[in-house]
Amino acid sequence: MVLAPMAGITNVGFRRLCREQGGGIYVCEMITTVALVERNPKTLRMIAFGDDERPRSLQLYGTDPEITAAAVRIVVEKDLADHIDLNFGCPVPKVTRKGGGSALPWRRRLFARLVRAAVDAASPAGVPVTVKMRKGIDDDHLTYVEAGLAAQDAGVAAVALHGRTAAQRYSGTADWDAIATLKQSLDVPVLGNGDIWKADDAAANGRPHWVDGV
Ligand SMILES: Cc1cc2nc3c(=O)[nH]c(=O)nc-3n(C[C@H](O)[C@H](O)[C@H](O)COP(=O)(O)O)c2cc1C
Numbered sequence: 001m002v003l004a005p006m007a008g009i010t011n012v013g014f015r016r017l018c019r020e021q022g023g024g025i026y027v028c029e030m031i032t033t034v035a036l037v038e039r040n041p042k043t044l045r046m047i048a049f050g051d052d053e054r055p056r057s058l059q060l061y062g063t064d065p066e067i068t069a070a071a072v073r074i075v076v077e078k079d080l081a082d083h084i085d086l087n088f089g090c091p092v093p094k095v096t097r098k099g100g101g102s103a104l105p106w107r108r109r110l111f112a113r114l115v116r117a118a119v120d121a122a123s124p125a126g127v128p129v130t131v132k133m134r135k136g137i138d139d140d141h142l143t144y145v146e147a148g149l150a151a152q153d154a155g156v157a158a159v160a161l162h163g164r165t166a167a168q169r170y171s172g173t174a175d176w177d178a179i180a181t182l183k184q185s186l187d188v189p190v191l192g193n194g195d196i197w198k199a200d201d202a203a204a205n206g207r208p209h210w211v212d213g214v
Helices: 012-019 033-037 041-046 065-077 101-105 108-125 144-154 174-187 201-204
Strands: 025-032 055-060 084-088 129-134 158-162 190-193
Touching: 012 025, 025 033, 025 041, 025 084, 033 041, 033 055, 033 065, 033 084, 055 065, 065 084, 065 108, 084 101, 084 108, 101 108, 101 129, 108 144, 129 144, 129 190, 144 158, 144 174, 144 201, 174 190, 174 201
Parallel strands: 025 055, 055 084, 084 129, 129 158, 158 190
Antiparallel strands: none
């Protein structure tokens, strides 16, 4: 079970409350790679984990492979986290218009380079890297299968798919058929994400929302 990262919400206190309910992976708030590389004091303060928090799961957001690699090197050299997730889910038009966030996988070569740069920087320390993405920009520009395969080739430990496009933002319903399609396309574990409002949504009747192998 993974608590999806939520900016402004999944801080160290919120995660502690969640961890009291049992084990799992509780991803911290998104950390911007540029801010980390620039040693922004507010960003450094956001990388806070409980003394007993394991794994320490950190989400990074970036659009540049070199800066992302530099940020990952800081994380591993300073032993700031045990797991790094890369955020390709941000649907904010201000970000996607410039080709970032959930639009980034559309730029296939950049996406592959960025993920590989993160994996290469993290793997000497044995820190697994995962990616979290959406289905694509909109229904005419779906990227999730190709991006999932590229991420797998780059060496990620798992891929999380939020079953919506960027154009949908948080509206409509999450497409769990797309999550199943991705699961069938990849060998690495696939995490399904979207429309889990309460524990029963994830756990009731067996695992209706969990794709085989997760
Ligand atoms: C307030 C808020 C902040 C979020 N921040 C992030 C974030 O920083 N990184 C990320 O990958 N997803 C972020 N998300 C998306 C969630 O991780 C998740 O993918 C989404 O909420 C799943 O859809 P659901 O709300 O239908 O369950 C955020 C969502 C919300 C509601």
